[in-house]
Amino acid sequence: MKVALITGGSKGIGFGIAESLLKSGYKVAITSRTIDSANQAASQLVAHGDVLAIEADVKNFQSQQGAVNLVVEKWGQLDILIANAGVGAFAPIDEIDIEQWNDIIDTNLTGVFYSIKASVDEIKKNQGYIFTISSLAGTNFFAGGSAYNASKFGLTGFTQSVMLDLRKYGVKVSTIMPGSVATHFNDHSPDAESDAWKIQPEDMGKLIVDLLAMPARTLPSKIEIRPTTPKG
Numbered sequence: 208m209k210v211a212l213i214t215g216g217s218k219g220i221g222f223g224i225a226e227s228l229l230k231s232g233y234k235v236a237i238t239s240r241t242i243d244s245a246n247q248a249a250s251q252l253v254a255h256g257d258v259l260a261i262e263a264d265v266k267n268f269q270s271q272q273g274a275v276n277l278v279v280e281k282w283g284q285l286d287i288l289i290a291n292a293g294v295g296a297f298a299p300i301d302e303i304d305i306e307q308w309n310d311i312i313d314t315n316l317t318g319v320f321y322s323i324k325a326s327v328d329e330i331k332k333n334q335g336y337i338f339t340i341s342s343l344a345g346t347n348f349f350a351g352g353s354a355y356n357a358s359k360f361g362l363t364g365f366t367q368s369v370m371l372d373l374r375k376y377g378v379k380v381s382t383i384m385p386g387s388v389a390t391h392f393n394d395h396s397p398d399a400e401s402d403a404w405k406i407q408p409e410d411m412g413k414l415i416v417d418l419l420a421m422p423a424r425t426l427p428s429k430i431e432i433r434p435t436t437p438k439g
Contacts, residue, residue: 208234208282208284209232209233209234209286209287209419210233210234210235210236210278210282210284210285210286210287211225211228211233211234211235211236211286211287211288211289212235212236212238212274212275212278212285212287212288212289212326213225213228213235213236213237213238213289213291214238214263214265214271214274214288214289214290214291214292214318214322215238215239215265215291215292215293216235216236216237216238216239216245216248216289216291217237217238217239217244217245217247217248218244218248218390219388219390219408220291220340220385220388220390220408220411221237221289221291221292222237222248222252222408223407223408223409223410223411223412224289224291224408224411224412224415225237225248225252225258225412226252226255226408226409226412227409227412227413227415227416228287228412228415228416229252229255229256229257229258230255230256231416232256233256233287234256234257234258234259234282235252235256235257235258235259236258236259236260236261236274236277236278236281237249237252237258237259237260237261238261238262238263238265238274238292239260239261239262239263240262240263240264241262242260242261242262245260245261245262246260248260259277259278259281261274261277261278265290265292265314265318265319265321265322266313266314266317266318266321267321268321268324268325271321271322271324271325271326272325274325275325275326275329279329284329284332284333285326285329285330285333285335286330286333286335286336287330287335287336287337287338287419288322288323288326288330288335288336288337288338289338289340289415290318290319290322290323290337290338290339290340291338291340292314292318292322293314293315293340293358294310294311294314294315295311295355296310296311296354296355297351297352297355298351299350299351299353300353303353303354307354308354311354311355311357311358312354312357312358312361314358315355315358315359315361315362316357316358316361316362316365319339319362319365319366320365323337323339323369327373327378330378331373331376331378334376334377334378335378335379336378336379336380336381336418336419337369337373337378337379337380337381338380338381338382338383338415338418339362339365339366339380339381339382339383340382340383340385340411341359341362341363341366341382341383341384342355342359342384342385342386343384343385343386343431343433344356344359344360345359345360345362345363345382345384346360346363346384348360362382363382363384363429366380366381366382366429367382367428367429370426370428374426377423379426380426380428381418381426381427381428381429381430382428382429382430383411383414383415383430383432384429384430384431384432385406385411385432385433386406386431386432386433386434387404387405387406387433387434387437387438388405388406388407388408388411389402389405389406389407389408390408404434404436404437404438405434405438406432406433406434410432411432414430414432418430
């Protein structure tokens, strides 16, 4: 039995990963900032396996510790963390406000630190796997992306350092850096036709399952993923 915890698992990339893991026989806990969102997602996922819905906010360490405790209480272990929860706001530096900056950094960077810090002892026990979901924006800067770039550049570097810290315990750590994914990110409304060229959430799920199946001796530590054919 293997148990995974996915932050921000109620929709988008997190939901796609949860679905793929459940179909592959993993037990999966998903978190969302509201229990209604988590329960709604879990009601769709339960057909594929054993799923636990948790209300938790990555910006609060005690909330992340509580989520880990609930997983261990239910299944007795935690093997895999997918630190997926993230937000974005895009504006030139003279227009972005302090609240937006803090929300992005606190969610995308500090929130991942909290999630890993809360779960690392359990994952070390089982020589498990930690994934962070960064972005191609974690190595490629663009106008209007000061806060988002800062959070994802930081996340990419942070994850690689964590990888070096934890591999001596037999724990694998990878950061996934997707380009355009068909999700609700940045208030987008996914559409099957207009978003057909993008990476799909289930593609991200398959990637995670494939990485988990890699031989123990091999660690893909930083993976870029992008649409095969970009839009026009």
